[in-house]
Amino acid sequence: MGQDGFETTINLIKLLLIFLAMIQAVPVLVWVERRGSAFIQDRFGPNRVGPLGLMQLLADAVKFIFKEEFSPNKSVRAIYYMAPVAALVPAALALGALPLSTPIHVAPFEWLGRSWGPYTFEMQSFDIPVGIVYVLAASSLGVYGLLLAGWGSSNKYSLMGALRASAQMMSYELSLGLSVVGTILVFGSLDFHTIIKAQEGFMHFHLFGSEIQIFLPNWGIFYQPLAAIIFVVAVFAESNRLPFDLPEAEGELVAGFHTEYGGFKLLLFFMGEYGHMIVASGLFSIFYLGGYGLPWVDTITVTEFFSGIFSHSTTASIVTSIFYLVLFLIKIALFIWLFMWVRWSLPRFKYDRLMDLGWKTLMPLALFNIILTASIMFLAHFIHWGV
């Protein structure tokens, strides 16, 4: 946890802050979703409570707190109450491993009569060398929350919704896992920092001994366009968003797995779902959009730029970190907006079409992508054409 009390404390605070940031993002995202859908459908949306309806979130939270507690008499109580919590935990666990920004280097300093440091604080809850496998594993635990909810509430709509959700999430997890293999092939690592570092600067090739530079950022999306598309589709299905929101198809299943839930219990499911969306956006940014990196410009240049402005090295490091954090948040926000945009643009799939898309289209495509990537790398090796 750290070499002394100071580092441990900061690490724990950081951990808490990242968790609370995820919780806090939910009302904001709900607001964006509602205003965004209103914008797309040419109506006002929430605009009564506070400026632009921003206080609506607060009003909603207060309303949720003062809701009457209810559970259907046939439900299995323990499972029924466990489910919302089980939906929240995996999202929090997965988010903790995403690197949000460059690490902060704290120079040695004097405080309370003794000297401290130097310290390096990673801008993530914990730094795990097999980040990709961990995040995929942690976020796939989310299916338990849905299954427990469907099973625990002893309602046939809930049960059907939960079964559909789990079958769908499993099917698309295969394509998700396969599309990531292409990225690992190109960058040769499971570590997020290495992948982000590899995407800095301009896109360049070595062809017959000479170096060719292309006016494109060195992003994964240009190396793996097919994998990026498969990843996006699979992620939409994983987080049960339209056009793949079959688990809660309101025309057939009332509300799917959360039919019997209301008040704060429902809000916990929402936190889990939006948490998954944030994690998915973060993963997409890291794999295909260079993570927190600035396009074309590498980290060293930016760090030197800020060290030139701020004389104190700790201050410069903090400012650099905040700069990259904002950049990363912008990328996440853009991808989340895509989630909401698609929601109001595409109609829902039929269930057999959904499973066909997952098993018969995306999976062969993802396998083809791996074979293609491996073959190109293999051939490139023989004509001395490297990335």
Added chain:
Amino acid sequence: MVPLIAIMVITVLATLFGAALLFFVSKVGPKVKISEIKSLSYECGLVGEEKKSTKVSVKFYLVAILFILFDIEIIFLYPWAIIYNDMLTTNAVFIFSEMMVFMAVLLFGLFYVWRSGALRWD
């Protein structure tokens, strides 16, 4: 920071957060006598008929089994993908052909499942 400790702290934190919130809300909310009819499972205006052991389509079990099979095969691709670029300089033909054989087996499995109708929903 040791990742395991952090992971445990986050798990406990998130669980406590959710549980505490549920408990708090159940104490704060209004206490209303819930009638027999109200506490029934949701059904569109009728009294629910279904038993606890609702029958579900066997297709879902099939999907689960297929998922486990293919997921294990996919996991084998990860270590291969990591060392692929490095191995190209030392033993390129081996690492390439080895995995292509594996992929062929995987694809054959997929098409066998496809042809046998396990992926057909109706």
